[in-house]
Amino acid sequence: MGKLKVIKPGILLSIQDTGRNGYAFYASPISGVMDGQAAQMAQLILSNDLDWPIIECTSIAPQLEFIDDAIIALTGANARWSIDNNLVPLNKRVKVSSGDVLKGGPMIDGLRSYIGIQGKIKAQNHLGSTATYLPAKWGGINGQYLRKNDIVEWVSDTKAFDAFTEIEIQNWNKQFKLNIFKGPEYDWLSDSSKLLLTQNKYLITNATNRMGSKLKSDTPLEAFKTELDKSAPTFPGTIQLLPNGQLILLLQDGQTTGGYPRIAYMTEEETWRFNQMKIGTRINFQMHP
């Protein structure tokens, strides 16, 4: 059993896991980590189960005081993590001692960092997942983002201490070109807008959260119809055309139904890449043939 205390939470510090799978039927979003690759890498480095809880940090790193010894792994964006002014490397097992304060700054090359702890982090389970989902107050600690003075506890998994396996560190593809596929209402776009969809540069606006991200281009798209007659299914990766000709990309906590045309979509893996791109980044799309 180990504990740490949140000294400063940074931004949107939360407990997540691989998501609340199988409940979209009841309008429960899948939720979970925004960058599945980085989170998985931390769990692999620590020999944890892949669906165990992990701490997700967004944009600005938190400050955490370890009350007990721990073995941790930091993955995802580089936040210049340090303990006692000594830099802590990414993508490695790191031994942390009782009393150590782990801190970082603004993330340099991405938007999400993960703090994995060897063992199983204790968090509330709703529908088979500990992923923090604010609208329902599910998962995490009372379904909330972590706050100053919150205590995160974990149960050490002693057998894992011996099982050290070297894992291959995968760097994520940081290109700002995202692969998309034609969505159910792609053909609603005018011919010129079909071309614009892949020619436009899209700004990731500050209207971005765990539910979705509004994307803005200089040239809005045109469709012969701006709304569906009846609500249709949506999922993380769905790209909807808004009535003003701009786009919204639905993300991990996004709604399961919606009324705007779904002109394109990207895979879950591609949303993980997107979720590492900072607000203000200009991206473009490449249509899968």
Added chain:
Amino acid sequence: MQSVQIDRFKFTVRNFNNHFLLLKCAQPKAHQLVGESIYKSAFQFIDEVIASEAEIYLKLNQKFDNRSIHILSELDINEDHLKRDITLPVCFSNGKDWHDVVNQLKLSKEAIIQKIESSKLTIAMFGFIPGFTYLSGLDPELKVKRKSNPEIHIPANSFAIAGDYAGIYSLSSPGGWQVIGELVFPVIDMDKENFLLIKSIDQIKITAVDDMEMQSMRNKYISLIQYNGQA
């Protein structure tokens, strides 16, 4: 375009790169009925099912192959033994948007409640937030506009109307529907794996109760299901 016959319903099937399927039927009710049946069957090749009013979405995994769609056609959609009549008691005394609703509809509060009680409601879909229930079949005279400025906080168990629908706020959330009542019993029980106590194929009847009756019902029954005499 491919099509599949599932029991008496004919669906067109669009396959999006083996990532997902969209099934569409000319009879809108088929989406809930067949969607529920597919979901309950827990097919190995399907990770998620969403049944909206327009379509059924099936998220596929690696186990999907060409024969999978054929497996769907073997489903037996016998709704009669699945269908339940569920009565939702609602207390209409404290709904905060009554003033606006009465003004819009030019009907008395009593007349509106009476029309709601005599509406035969079915579940159009779940959407928006976990367990939020869209009920269709509302008396057409009860069509009200959504609020132009959505509220930040609508309490859980609120009963509201907007457009063609009545809606149940399963959880507290922001929202733009006109709130006119409070459900006596929650529709969610987080201790159950199927956390939503109502099913998409249920037929819903609203019965109006006053504050006193609401309290005594809450003392007498532990849940909506017990109140309805269901196991």
